[in-house]
Amino acid sequence: MGVIRGFFRWLSTTLKLMTYNKAGFIGFLATCSILIVCLIGPFFIPLDTTTKIDQIYQPPSAEHWFGTDHQGRDIFSQIVHGGKDVIYVAVVAAFLSTAIAVTFGTMSAFAGGKIDGAIMGFTDIFLTIPQFPLLAVLAAFITLDNLTYLGIFLGLLGWAALLRAVRAQALSLKERDFVEAARALDLGTLHIVFRELVPNMMTYIVISFTLALTAAVYTQVGLVLLGLVPVSSSNWGVMISMAWTQGAIFFRDAMWRIMMPILAIALFQLSVITMTRSLELAFNPRLRTMV
Amino acid sequence: MAPIIELRNLTKRFGKGKETVTAVDAVSFAIEPGETVCLVGESGCGKSTTGRMVAGLLDPTAGEVLFEGKSISKLDSTAFRRYRQSVQIIHQDPYSSLNPTQTIREIITAPLLRHNKVKKRGDAEGRALALLEVVDLTPARDIIDKYPHQLSGGQRQRVAVARALTVDPKFIVADEAVSMVDVSIRVSILTMLARLKQEFDVTFLFITHDLALAKYFAWEGRITVMYLGRVVEDGPTQRLITDARHPYTQALLSAVPEADPELAHHKRQIELRGAEIPSLLALPPGCTFHPRCPYFVPGQCDVAAPPLEPVAEGGRVACPVRKLEHISLLV
Numbered sequence: 259m260g261v262i263r264g265f266f267r268w269l270s271t272t273l274k275l276m277t278y279n280k281a282g283f284i285g286f287l288a289t290c291s292i293l294i295v296c297l298i299g300p301f302f303i304p305l306d307t308t309t310k311i312d313q314i315y316q317p318p319s320a321e322h323w324f325g326t327d328h329q330g331r332d333i334f335s336q337i338v339h340g341g342k343d344v345i346y347v348a349v350v351a352a353f354l355s356t357a358i359a360v361t362f363g364t365m366s367a368f369a370g371g372k373i374d375g376a377i378m379g380f381t382d383i384f385l386t387i388p389q390f391p392l393l394a395v396l397a398a399f400i401t402l403d404n405l406t407y408l409g410i411f412l413g414l415l416g417w418a419a420l421l422r423a424v425r426a427q428a429l430s431l432k433e434r435d436f437v438e439a440a441r442a443l444d445l446g447t448l449h450i451v452f453r454e455l456v457p458n459m460m461t462y463i464v465i466s467f468t469l470a471l472t473a474a475v476y477t478q479v480g481l482v483l484l485g486l487v488p489v490s491s492s493n494w495g496v497m498i499s500m501a502w503t504q505g506a507i508f509f510r511d512a513m514w515r516i517m518m519p520i521l522a523i524a525l526f527q528l529s530v531i532t533m534t535r536s537l538e539l540a541f542n543p544r545l546r547t548m549v
Numbered sequence: 550m551a552p553i554i555e556l557r558n559l560t561k562r563f564g565k566g567k568e569t570v571t572a573v574d575a576v577s578f579a580i581e582p583g584e585t586v587c588l589v590g591e592s593g594c595g596k597s598t599t600g601r602m603v604a605g606l607l608d609p610t611a612g613e614v615l616f617e618g619k620s621i622s623k624l625d626s627t628a629f630r631r632y633r634q635s636v637q638i639i640h641q642d643p644y645s646s647l648n649p650t651q652t653i654r655e656i657i658t659a660p661l662l663r664h665n666k667v668k669k670r671g672d673a674e675g676r677a678l679a680l681l682e683v684v685d686l687t688p689a690r691d692i693i694d695k696y697p698h699q700l701s702g703g704q705r706q707r708v709a710v711a712r713a714l715t716v717d718p719k720f721i722v723a724d725e726a727v728s729m730v731d732v733s734i735r736v737s738i739l740t741m742l743a744r745l746k747q748e749f750d751v752t753f754l755f756i757t758h759d760l761a762l763a764k765y766f767a768w769e770g771r772i773t774v775m776y777l778g779r780v781v782e783d784g785p786t787q788r789l790i791t792d793a794r795h796p797y798t799q800a801l802l803s804a805v806p807e808a809d810p811e812l813a814h815h816k817r818q819i820e821l822r823g824a825e826i827p828s829l830l831a832l833p834p835g836c837t838f839h840p841r842c843p844y845f846v847p848g849q850c851d852v853a854a855p856p857l858e859p860v861a862e863g864g865r866v867a868c869p870v871r872k873l874e875h876i877s878l879l880v
Contacts, residue, residue, distance in 0.1 A: 434645050435640040435641075435642060435645045435646035436645065436646055436647055436648040438601075438606055438638070438640070439638065439640065439646055439709070439712065439713075441606060442604055442605075442606060442633065442636070442637055442638050442713075443634070443637070443659075443660045443663075443712070443713075443715070443716060444630055444633045444634055444660075444663070444664070444716075445659060445660060445663055446663065449659065449663070453648075453651070453655075453659070454648055457648070457650035457651070458648070458649065458650055460650070543649055543650050543696050543698070544649070544696075544698050546696075
């Protein structure tokens with residue numbers, strides 16, 4: 259019981275702190291709304307798959323909120339159904355790249371010497387490889403028809419810049435007296451890294467996570483648009499890709515078809531990035547005790 | 550019985566090539582169990598570096614630290630862990646020595662749980678509360694769930710002391726432990742530390758730049774005076790205070806303000822030849838104090854570094870010129 263009550267107190271404090279920044283809180287609410295629509299929406303709004311010749315390229319109306327596509331299907335239902343795959347892949351990728359960067363970045367800073375040299379050398383070489391061409395080449399060899407694999411794939415490619423930043427932060431933190439005190443108390447490297455260093459970088463890590471999330475969204479949409487990832491389901495990236503290959507940019511009437519997925523992606527990215535302003539507040543222990 | 554801590558020719562150099570700075574230069578002294586030793590000197594003289602090497606947090610360039618007669622660099626891992634826990638350090642700045650993201654409870658219970666200092670997980674809280682009471686943080690229940698930033702500097706320093714006590718240390722390096730604490734509560738923290746000497750059988754190496762504090766804390770113990778990385782004088786506190794031999798010690802003593810105006814008026818002031826402390830990058834040859842020393846003998850002091858030689862009244866002094874002279878600061 260105590261744990262549950264503690265969790266709710268933590269939650270209410272966090273939410274209260276997040277309201278301190280208006281723009282950040284709006285971003286947070288928008289992110290939540292998009293997540294709810296994309297994750298729960300498909301259970302209530304059926305995906306419109308029937309071709310209706312008389313409804314082709316309709317502008318937004320009360321019946322079709324976002325208009326219709328080249329087969330007269332409702333775009334809104336496609337947007338609702340097309341979000342969860344994009345978000346899922348992005349979350350997997352962001353989790354993986356952040357985890358790699360935080361673990362190895364702090365270890366590198368803390369271990370120093372040869373381990374540090376090896377990790378940093380590998381990171382530097384990795385950073386010099388142009389990411390998108392590499393992705394394109396790799397995609398030709400690996401069939402990424404599984405969403406989780408796609409997420410892991412993107413995550414394995416996106417950690418390098420964050421690792422350097424985390425290492426720099428950890429280097430400055432490890433000289434602090436409380437880390438030295440933890441060494442004197444023989445609390446162990448794992449304790450020092452995950453209980454002393456990482457909590458002090460939490461704000462930074464959470465913000466990096468959201469930025470990695472947005473980067474992963476763009477990368478996967480880019481891959482889909484280039485036709486390098488054969489994702490069969492209807493997602494925002496596939497919608498743009500389809501519209502693009504069928505020449506939607508040359509039809510004035512087809513504007514809604516290509517604009518709506520682009521807007522959905524842009525809105526999601528904007529919400530997530532704005533939300534980070536509030537996350538900065540939520541992870542500051544100094545503010546937490548003032549509520 | 551072997552000294553609990555012994556320093557043998559302990560040397561630390563920072564940097565490479567021409568930019569080398571010798572922060573600590575062949576420092577040797579021993580501390581017996583139960584003894585209180587104060588390391589005194591101005592900022593940059595290497596006293597904190599010495600303290601960190603004693604606590605095993607910094608590896609010496611040369612020389613060695615012995616814990617209970619054994620060099621700490623040669624201990625096997627079990628013995629090293631015992632040394633690691635037996636020697637604790639209290640840092641100068643209570644604002645950076647406590648992790649801002651942890652509550653006092655987490656700070657105190659982590660070492661208790663890690664080293665099985667309590668039988669059950671549930672006992673950790675009781676032990677933590679007891680330790681907070683020991684360092685006069687009462688009522689402990691009001692303190693334990695706070696974050697460091699909610700406490701004052703003095704309270705934080707007490708938490709740092711309680712944290713050091715979690716692992717039952719035998720030796721504590723107190724590195725300027727009260728320098729950043731408000732003057733009005735310094736004495737109460739010093740009294741608390743002095744009580745720990747008795748109650749927990751802890752030996753202290755008390756590092757300070759303030760000779761008055763050293764005199765107060767180590768009246769029954771010894772004082773070691775450092776200047777630019779070298780020990781210039783050491784000895785029992787009472788001898789050193791009343792009968793300082795090295796001109797630098799005398800200068801430090803004459804710089805201590807006296808509260809009594811009558812006394813202050815009669816106190817002899819040492820006239821230094823220069824107020825500038827030489828840069829560690831370009832140390833003067835011979836005795837490093839000679840450019841400032843009022844008793845400078847050309848051809849002797851600026852040629853060879855004077856060795857530390859025993860004084861009949863107790864201790865050692867590195868000044869052949871003044872070694873035998875007895876001067877009193879109070880005329």
